[in-house]
Structures are given as C-alpha cells and as structure tokens.
Amino acid sequence: xxxxxxxxxxxxxxxxxxxxxxxxxxxxxxxxxxxxxxxxxxxxxxxxxxxxxxxxxxxxxxxxxxxxxxxxxxxxxxxxxxxxxxxxxxxxxxxxxxxxxxxxxxxxxxxxxxx
Amino acid sequence: xxxxxxxxxxxxxxxxxxxxxxxxxxxxxxxxxxxxxxxxxxxxxxxxxxxxxxxxxxxxxxxxxxxxxxxxxxxxxxxxxxxxxxxxxxxxxxxxxxxxxxxxxxxxxxxxxx
Numbered sequence: 001x002x003x004x005x006x007x008x009x010x011x012x013x014x015x016x017x018x019x020x021x022x023x024x025x026x027x028x029x030x031x032x033x034x035x036x037x038x039x040x041x042x043x044x045x046x047x048x049x050x051x052x053x054x055x056x057x058x059x060x061x062x063x064x065x066x067x068x069x070x071x072x073x074x075x076x077x078x079x080x081x082x083x084x085x086x087x088x089x090x091x092x093x094x095x096x097x098x099x100x101x102x103x104x105x106x107x108x109x110x111x112x113x114x115x
Numbered sequence: 116x117x118x119x120x121x122x123x124x125x126x127x128x129x130x131x132x133x134x135x136x137x138x139x140x141x142x143x144x145x146x147x148x149x150x151x152x153x154x155x156x157x158x159x160x161x162x163x164x165x166x167x168x169x170x171x172x173x174x175x176x177x178x179x180x181x182x183x184x185x186x187x188x189x190x191x192x193x194x195x196x197x198x199x200x201x202x203x204x205x206x207x208x209x210x211x212x213x214x215x216x217x218x219x220x221x222x223x224x225x226x227x228x229x
Binding site for chain 1: 150157
C-alpha cells in the first residue's frame with residue numbers, strides 16, 4: 001500500500017538556520033504531495049502542495065519539489081524563525097475516483113527553533 | 116468561530132464506557148473524515164464520508180463507528196472504550212472536487228481512556 005516516510009525528529013535549530021525535512025513516498029501512479037503544519041494546540045493546516053512531477057510548492061518561505069525519480073518531497077526553508085516551531089507532516093493523496101481527499105500521512109517531524 | 120468544530124476538546128473516561136466525539140463544519144464541504152493521531156505514527160484514517168448517505172471504513176476502523184447526521188455533522192463513537200484508544204482525534208473536511216486533496220482540520224479532541 002501507499003506510505004510516507006519522514007526523517008526522524010525532533011529537529012532543533014537556531015533562528016536563521018537552514019531547514020531541511022526529508023520526505024519519501026511509496027505509491028503507485030501519480031499521487032499529489034502535501035506538507036501540513038501543526039502549531040501547538042491547533043489542528044493541521046496545509047502549508048504547501050504539488051500535484052505533478054517537478055512541481056514546486058511554496059508558502060511562507062517554505063519550498064518543496066516533487067521529485068518522481070527519487071520519490072521525494074523534501075521541505076526546505078532558508079532561514080527559520082522561532083514562530084516556525086511546530087510539527088510538520090508530509091502526506092500524499094492518490095489521484096482518481098474516490099481516492100481524492102484521503103491522505104496518507106508520514107509520522108510527523110517536530111521542529112523547535114531557538115532564538 | 117472555527118470552520119470545523121470538535122466537541123469535546125478533552126475527555127477522560129474509563130475502560131468500557133461509550134464515548135461520542137462530535138464534529139460540525141460550516142465550510143459547506145461534502146466530504147468529512149475522522150483521523151487518529153498517535154506520537155510517532157502520524158495520522159491514520161478511521162472513517163470517511165463523501166456525502167450523507169456514504170460511509171466508508173478507513174485503515175483503523177475496528178472499535179469505532181460513525182454517524183453522518185447531516186452534511187455538516189459527522190460523529191465518531193467508541194462503543195466500549197479501551198486504553199489503546201487513548202489518542203488525539205481530528206475531524207477534517209474537503210471539497211468533492213478533483214485534484215486538490217486539501218483537508219481542513221478541526222482543533223482536535225484529546226481522549227484519555229483509563
């Protein structure tokens with residue numbers, strides 16, 4: 001079945017450091033890929049997405065590129081802020097029929113940014 | 116007010132008790148979902164509903180049941196709660212349109228089963 005694997009956390013960085021959170025997936029066909037973020041005490045919210053190979057999703061300084069050849073969708077940010085401290089989830093959604101909207105999530109990566 | 120509202124936000128109960136978690140939404144979406152979040156496991160799909168007359172099991176439906184009372188309401192029940200159902204539960208909604216796959220989440224219901 002479909003699966004998503006994220007790098008082990010937690011990740012601790014100093015403010016203005018470069019961030020990479022690795023995500024790889026296993027799926028047949030051509031899934032859509034997502035990064036969701038969960039701030040403390042809140043539900044998940046969509047951070048960015050990519051729906052086909054080589055697409056780059058971006059939002060709030062975060063970027064991720066859909067790499068079909070390596071089945072990856074790594075999240076990056078050039079300079080993190082304390083306010084970026086959260087749990088980040090990589091997810092996929094299979095294309096076609098009733099699969100739309102059913103997401104398969106990775107295990108989540110906790111990011112803590114210190115001043 | 117939140118677009119996706121879950122009640123209760125926190126609940127502590129005992130083994131064997133029946134528990135209902137409720138979800139209501141004002142987004143007008145047809146599709147609603149219940150996910151469970153456990154540390155280190157991410158979110159796993161319990162049940163989903165693509166319209167009022169459509170209910171489907173997710174990957175971990177055993178021990179749970181759901182009811183779609185209206186387009187805007189989707190309840191999750193634990194008929195006889197057990198300790199390994201202690202988790203954070205999220206309701207989510209989405210449109211019925213193709214491609215996007217974006218879900219809109221409630222703030223979660225933390226359930227502790229003693």
